[in-house]
Amino acid sequence: xxxxxxxxxxxxxxxxxxxxxxxxxxxxxxxxxxxxxxxxxxxxxxxxxxxxxxxxxxxxxxxxxxxxxxxxxxxxxxxxxxxxxxxxxxxxxxxxxxxxxxxxxxxxxxxxxxxxxxxxxxxxxxxxxxxxxxxxxxxxxxxxxxxxxxxxxxxxxxxxxxxxxxxxxxxxxxxxxxxxxxxxxxxxxxxxxxxxxxxxxxxxxxxxxxxxxxxxxxxxxxxxxxxxxxxxxxxxxxxxxxxxxxxxxxxxxxxxxxxxxxxxxxxxxxxxxxxxxxxxxxxxxxxxxxxxxxxxxxxxxxxxxxxxxxxxxxxxxxxxxxxxxxxxxxxxxxxxxxxxxxxxxxxxxxxxxxxxxxxxxxxxxxxxxxxxxxxxxxxxxxxxxxxxxxxxxxxxxxxxxxxxxxxxxxxxxxxxxxxxxxxxxxxxxxxxxxxxxxxxxxxxxxxxxxxxxxxxxxxxxxxxxxxxxxxxxxxxxxxxxxxxxxxxxxxxxxxxxxxxxxxxxxxxxxxxxxxxxxxxxxxxxxxxxxxxxxxxxxxxxxxxxxxxxxxxxxxxxxxxxxxxxxxxxxxxxxxxxxxxxxxxxxxxxxxxxxxxxxxxxxxxxxxxxxxxxxxxxxxxxxxxxxxxxxxxxxxxxxxxxxxxxxxxxxxxxxxxxxxxxxxxxxxxxxxx
Amino acid sequence: xxxxxxxxxxxxxxxxxxxxxxxxxxxxxxxxxxxxxxxxxxxxxxxxxxxxxxxxxxxxxxxxxxxxxxxxxxxxxxxxxxxxxxxxxxxxxxxxxxxxxxxxxxxxxxxxxxxxxxxxxxxxxxxxxxxxxxxxxxxxxxxxxxxxxxxxxxxxxxxxxxxxxxxxxxxxxxxxxxxxxxxxxxxxxxxxxxxxxxxxxxxxxxxxxxxxxxxxxxxxxxxxxxxxxxxxxxxxxxxxxxxxxxxxxxxxxxxxxxxxxxxxxxxxxxxxxxxxxxxxxxxxxxxxxxxxxxxxxxxxxxxxxxxxxxxxxxxxxxxx
Numbered sequence: 001x002x003x004x005x006x007x008x009x010x011x012x013x014x015x016x017x018x019x020x021x022x023x024x025x026x027x028x029x030x031x032x033x034x035x036x037x038x039x040x041x042x043x044x045x046x047x048x049x050x051x052x053x054x055x056x057x058x059x060x061x062x063x064x065x066x067x068x069x070x071x072x073x074x075x076x077x078x079x080x081x082x083x084x085x086x087x088x089x090x091x092x093x094x095x096x097x098x099x100x101x102x103x104x105x106x107x108x109x110x111x112x113x114x115x116x117x118x119x120x121x122x123x124x125x126x127x128x129x130x131x132x133x134x135x136x137x138x139x140x141x142x143x144x145x146x147x148x149x150x151x152x153x154x155x156x157x158x159x160x161x162x163x164x165x166x167x168x169x170x171x172x173x174x175x176x177x178x179x180x181x182x183x184x185x186x187x188x189x190x191x192x193x194x195x196x197x198x199x200x201x202x203x204x205x206x207x208x209x210x211x212x213x214x215x216x217x218x219x220x221x222x223x224x225x226x227x228x229x230x231x232x233x234x235x236x237x238x239x240x241x242x243x244x245x246x247x248x249x250x251x252x253x254x255x256x257x258x259x260x261x262x263x264x265x266x267x268x269x270x271x272x273x274x275x276x277x278x279x280x281x282x283x284x285x286x287x288x289x290x291x292x293x294x295x296x297x298x299x300x301x302x303x304x305x306x307x308x309x310x311x312x313x314x315x316x317x318x319x320x321x322x323x324x325x326x327x328x329x330x331x332x333x334x335x336x337x338x339x340x341x342x343x344x345x346x347x348x349x350x351x352x353x354x355x356x357x358x359x360x361x362x363x364x365x366x367x368x369x370x371x372x373x374x375x376x377x378x379x380x381x382x383x384x385x386x387x388x389x390x391x392x393x394x395x396x397x398x399x400x401x402x403x404x405x406x407x408x409x410x411x412x413x414x415x416x417x418x419x420x421x422x423x424x425x426x427x428x429x430x431x432x433x434x435x436x437x438x439x440x441x442x443x444x445x446x447x448x449x450x451x452x453x454x455x456x457x458x459x460x461x462x463x464x465x466x467x468x469x470x471x472x473x474x475x476x477x478x479x480x481x482x483x484x485x486x487x488x489x490x491x492x493x494x495x496x497x498x499x500x501x502x503x504x505x506x507x508x509x510x511x512x513x514x515x516x517x518x519x520x521x522x523x524x525x526x527x528x529x530x531x532x533x534x535x536x537x538x539x540x541x542x543x544x545x546x547x548x549x550x551x552x553x554x555x556x557x558x559x560x561x562x563x564x565x566x567x568x569x570x571x572x573x574x575x576x577x578x579x580x581x582x583x584x585x586x587x588x589x590x591x592x593x594x595x596x597x598x599x600x601x602x603x604x605x606x607x608x609x610x611x612x613x614x615x616x617x618x619x620x621x622x623x624x625x626x627x628x629x630x631x632x633x634x635x636x637x638x639x640x641x642x643x644x645x646x647x648x649x650x651x652x653x654x655x656x657x658x659x660x661x662x663x664x665x666x667x668x669x670x671x672x
Numbered sequence: 673x674x675x676x677x678x679x680x681x682x683x684x685x686x687x688x689x690x691x692x693x694x695x696x697x698x699x700x701x702x703x704x705x706x707x708x709x710x711x712x713x714x715x716x717x718x719x720x721x722x723x724x725x726x727x728x729x730x731x732x733x734x735x736x737x738x739x740x741x742x743x744x745x746x747x748x749x750x751x752x753x754x755x756x757x758x759x760x761x762x763x764x765x766x767x768x769x770x771x772x773x774x775x776x777x778x779x780x781x782x783x784x785x786x787x788x789x790x791x792x793x794x795x796x797x798x799x800x801x802x803x804x805x806x807x808x809x810x811x812x813x814x815x816x817x818x819x820x821x822x823x824x825x826x827x828x829x830x831x832x833x834x835x836x837x838x839x840x841x842x843x844x845x846x847x848x849x850x851x852x853x854x855x856x857x858x859x860x861x862x863x864x865x866x867x868x869x870x871x872x873x874x875x876x877x878x879x880x881x882x883x884x885x886x887x888x889x890x891x892x893x894x895x896x897x898x899x900x901x902x903x904x905x906x907x908x909x910x911x912x913x914x915x916x917x918x919x920x921x922x923x924x925x926x927x928x929x930x931x932x933x934x935x936x937x938x939x940x941x942x943x944x945x946x947x948x949x950x951x952x953x954x955x956x957x958x959x960x961x962x963x964x965x966x967x968x969x970x971x972x973x974x975x976x977x978x979x980x981x982x983x984x985x986x987x988x989x990x991x992x
Contacts, residue, residue, distance in 0.1 A: 014891050096821065097860075099829040106756040196831070203827045204759055204790065252821055479890065520890055527851040527858070530959070532817035645818070645960060646716035 009489060010346035011482035014475060023074045027345040029067075030474075031079030032337040033059065036321045036330050039314055041085030043242050045276045045285045047294050050318030051587035052528070053475030055334075059318070060288050063090035063244050065140040065147065072146035087152040087238065089141065091134035091224075092246030092286075098129055101252055102202040104264035108209060119267035119301060123220030124213070125198050126271065130245055131227050132191040135165075135184065138236075152241025164234050171230070173223045177216035220301060221275035221283070228282035246286045247272055251293035251585070255529075267301070274301040276313050290585035291319060322472040331472040332358075338474060339481065349499045358463040362484065363505045365462030368443045372406035374459055374507070375451045381405035383412055389420060396425040407432065409446040409453075410439060413555035444620035445549050445558040451618075452550050460615050461510035468621050469514065471611040473587055479520065480612075484513030518615035528586050533579075533644045538588055540642035542609060542617035548628065549619060561619045562608035562627035564594065569632050570605055575646065576635055580607060597626060604629075676799065677704035679769040681762075681787070684708040684746060685778030686726035686961075689969045691733055692805035693775045693978050698738035705743040707765040709783060712750050718817075719963040726963055751780065752957070755826030758783055762790040770798040776933055777805045782957050786826040788937075789944040792989060800984035804933050806977040808968025815849050815965055816958035822856045828943055828953035832924045840924050843868065843917060845902070845931030845939065850884040852956030853930050857891050862926060864898050866917060868910070870931050871901040902935060907981045910938035911991060915946065924950045934979060941983065941991040 033055055040046055040059060050056035061067050062079065071078045080086030095101055103122040107114055141148040142158050149155065161184035169181035169190070177194070181187045197213055200206040224245060231237040250272065256265035276285050277300040287294070294315070298307040307313060322331040336354045343357075344350045350357065366374065383397040393415065401408035407430070414432040415423070423429055432439060451458045460469060466484070470477035484504060491509045504510060525535040541563070548560040570577050583589040590608045611621035639647035680694045680703060697703040713723055734744055747761050766772060772791060776784040791800055824830070842862035844853045847870060857865065867888075869881055888897065900917070902910045918925050927943055929936035943951040970977040983991060 013896075096823060099824060101823070102829060105754045105826065106759075199829055199831060203829055203831060204786075204793075205831065255821065482890070520887075523887070524854070527819075527854040529821045529855075529956070530818045531851070532814065532819075532960075643718060645718045648716070648718055 008346055009482060009485040010342040010348070011478050011485055014478050014482065024345060025067075025070045026074040026076045028341050029058070029079075030334065030338045030341055031062070032334040033318070033321065033330065034062070034079050037316050037318070038085065040286065040316055041080050041088065041242075043281060043284050045279075045287075045313040047287045047289065047313050047315045048318070049289055049291050049294060049315055051291055051473065051585060053473040053587055054318040054322065055474050056288055056318055057248075058474075060092075060246055060248060060286065063088070063092070063246055063286060065090065065137045065151070068151055069140060069144045069147045072144050072150065078150050082150065082152075085242070086150065087240060088242040088244050089134070089137055089151045089153065089237065090244045090246060091130050091137050092248060093126060093129045093133065094248045096249050096252050098125075099199060099202065100125060100129070101256060101268075103268065104256060106202055106204075108201075115264055115267050118264055119271050120217050121198075121209075121213075122268050123271040123274070123301065124217045125195070126247075126275075127218045127220065127223045128191050128194045131223050132188060132195065134224070134227055134243070134245075135188050135191070138231075139184075139188075152238040154235055154238060157236040160234060160236060164230060164236055167234065168227055168230050171223070171226045173218055173226045175216040175218065177212065177218075220271045221278045221280070224275070225278060225280040225283050228280075232282070243283050244286050245275075245283055246288065247275075248288040250287050250289040254293055266299070269295070270299050270301040273298040273307050277305070277307055279312060285313075287313075291317070292581035292585050319472065322474075324472065331470070331474075332467050334474065335467060335470060335477045338478065342478070342481070343501065347499055348501050350501060358466060361501060361504055362461070362463045362466060362510060363503070365464035366459070366507065368447060369404055369406050371447050371459060372404070372409075372450055375447070375454045375456045376405045377454070377456070379454065381408065381450065381454065383408050386416075389415060392425045393420050393423065396423075400430075405450055406443070406446055409450045410442060410555075413442060413446065413553060414438075416554040417556060441624045442555045442558045444622050444624070445552070445555050448546075448549050448618065448620060449553070457511075457515075458615070458618050459507060459511045460514045461507040465514070465621075469518075469611045469614060471587075471590065471621075473610070473612075476517075476521065476587075476610075476612045480514060480517045483517035483520070484510050487513035487516065515615045518612055521610075521612045522616045525586075525588055530582065531586075533646075534583050534586065534588055536642040536644050537579075537583065537639060538609060538613065540638050542613060542619065544638070545609070545619050546617055557625075557628065559623065559625035560628045562606055562623060563630045563635075564604045564606040564627045565630060565632065565635065566596075566602050567593070567604055568602045573632050576632060576639075579639070579644075579647075580605075580635075597629075676702060676771045678702055678771050678773040678801075679704055679765070680706040680773040680775060681765050682706060682708055682775035683778040683783075684710040684727060684730055685965075686723055686730070686963045687778050687807065687966050689805040689807050689966060690730060690775075690778035691739070692969045692976050693773070693777065693803040693980070695733075695738060696976065696978060697773065698742060703739075703742060704771075705745070707745050707747055707761075709761070709779065710746045710748050711780065711783070712748060713961075714751055714959055717960050719960070722963040749783070751782070751959070755782075755786055758786050758826060759790055762787045763794070766791055766794045766797065770796060772797060772800050773803060774800065775803045775805075776937065777803065780957070780961070781825060781929055781936060781955055784937075785828055785940050785944075785953060788940050788983075789827045792944055792984070797984055798987050799982070802937060802981045802983055804937070804979045804981075806970035806979070807966030808970050810848065810966050811962045811964045814962060816961045818959040819852045819855065819956040820959060822852070822859060822954050822956050825953045825955050828940075830924065830952035831948055832950055832952075840926055841866065841918075842926050842928060843914065843939075844928035845870070845935040846881055846884045847873075847931035847935075848880050849958075850880065850930045853884065853928050854887060854891065855956055856926075856928055856954060857888060860926075863896055865896055866898045866900055868900050868902045868913070868931060868935060870904045870935060873904060902931075904932045905934050905979055907934050907938045907941070910935050911942055914938060914942045914951075918942075918947055918950055924952070927951055927953045929953060929955060934981070937981065945989065945992050 037059060040048065048056055068078055078086050104118050108117055108121055141151050141153050165184040165187035166182050169178035169187055178190050181190050197210055201209045228243040232239055253265045253269050309315060324331060336357050340350050340354050340357050381401045383401050385394060397408055397411060400411055410432040448458060466480050469480060487509045488504045525531050525538055545561040580589065584591045587610055590610055592606050594604055594606050596604050606627045608623055614621040636647055640649060678697055680697060682694055683690055694703060694706055733739060749757060774788060774791060791797065840862050841864055843866045845868035846853060873881060900913060902913055927939045929939045939953060943953050
């Protein structure tokens, strides 16, 4: 791409998909988090957990043959070295798009065991779908020898496909259903015919499933294992190449309870658990799911046994990996890599050095005093008078306000909190400056209060703000960049049309872009499942948080842009727990487990709004000190006040919201 | 069409317009009997008491002329029930009826799509007319709440083999509430994306259409969007647009019916008929509908504005 034409927004499209040309795909695709998620590319089962936008789909797409082919066609190295686990082939199923969750919508067998029977058919359907997908994967790879080679497909495999197919069809695992198949293409057709048989039944194109299907139901996971073994034993796949089977949208099973009369969801989930429970070294499953959707005790089909973490599977939690902590700061590096790739793809001259590139374009965020000056502008900040403050204190505040409005607001809070006894204006004592932690914890609240008093909107701009508001969510980060760039292109009379890296330093342009992105994400809450209810709640608590921080002029509670609930109390209230967990799984709330300030108390869960909503609600994005401690009754009151269905006075929880009657919920309790 | 004794299948809803077509038939003495689908809202509906009151109003209409005294049967359903119940109820309703009148005015898509598909396959059906009554106005606020995840509408999952790597196209009609399309766009890699713009659209719809475009442009590059103007009421012309877009394109499509109901009807007829081998229908079912979804029945100098679309006439499916 050249820069002769009008400048474009490098973040024009939020999503990077296979629909763009391979070269562009490879240019834009960031494999950065591959290093932090290495177990995804090693043998063994993995449950990949992440909120929307965390990069889960992007990571799983690395397992698809199309991605490997895109790299090969662009003559770029695949992001995972063969020795580091890059030698694999992948197959998979998306539970929604395959129609797998239609099982249970039409009874297959009558009688009390209907749910179990449906689960058996569900497993059979998954087997056929995944094995067909595996064969299609082989076909795609073989059409691109470089990709096939990288995946570990043995050269010359093409010549043995029919032989392999014929042998696979004769395996006992199919119970004779595929007997007589003699070619690779024929096997694909037979597998597809079975899938079509299911679909015809569920689409009411046929009245029965057919005795062929009923008599020859395969055992969940077995044909997949057999196929994998045969690929190796017949020399089509290298022994050191893995087979990764993706099962995506596992969380959608959790919704089946609401749609169906019987407890199909648990039965269907147990089929997937059984596949993982096989612990077959020939196949490694990759379950993609939102946070909180993976159960605490995943029961396996046909048994009361449950899967055990580490023994049967590992959990890779992208939110945990990307969320900045004391020991880890993966997200900024990931974001900068994405940023650099997008700019380079759009034709800007960027080097290979990633560090600092966001700052180079957006500049640094203003320091607190600079923000305060922006809020005050040309209007003086006049501190309020309080009768209990002596004249010399009032004078001190006036003088401080002249020099630093931020210091003055902090001083007011200090005086309200601690009184004036230990303040000696003549001696120049200024504890609101000297007590660094006290000050640090209250600076964001002071800025909020200052902006409110000066009737100004809080400003967000600069690299640090962009990264903080992203909340370790790459999609939010790209969206922020997109909006800032849009604002820049609108504001500039003649935006740079050269390939030189632009410098977008106008704080108000950036602030406008960030505010628009925040509005977009706020509105987007509605577009997700059950989004209206979540939006009502978000609006309610967003306004509460702002009000708490604004009216707390003593600044005793600077952490009240979040709330904390007792873990045991929350565990006992399934409906409320699931509501909050769903909000977290869609990235609307951020939840963390924390210890209590009360001696001997239970562990607690704290909840914050995702940082991207901060500009919309005009609340700080940073989390300091303790959030507000609340009880279940408070939460229920807020939900009722917000008008959230199911929490209104007199309303009865829906079937799936009531406490389980002897069965474990598909959704885990989320205790850390 | 010659006067006949029609069996009407309609919905006992909250809207004033839900019996408009049936009332017209009864006034003309052409209504033989009716089956009314009574959809019980999910527990926890914030407007439960209002729904109860409005439905009682509608039920009272059944007790006064011209509907009083007619054989009208209620068929109880839950909005999110397993779809085999919808199919069974449709088959039961169609049994012994040669002349059917399906009024989709107040029927959710989750119901009327499978119902129509089943009716189109019902042997012995000589005539099938689908009707839609226009409302005088719509609620100011949201028409529904809490859409669910994208799923194929009952009986409209793909019959075709899916393409790999984003090779499926998306054809979405948009209207007053299009947040579900955004969700579908966010979760998939369909290309190209054809957006059916209803035209001429009254002002509130017009504004919402552009709202959608502004919003969608955040998710995908505008260059990937293909806009196509379609009539709000002319089902055969929309059907032709769909057929032209999809036939011979060498790829399969996912249809997303979010616009005016006649446009959705055209999608249903296409995907249930000639497009069955290349079109599936995906939708995000709302959990709660606004009890005051619409008010009144639109009327002009000739009376209530009710559109009737003959689908099967004298045993011949005009959309096959």
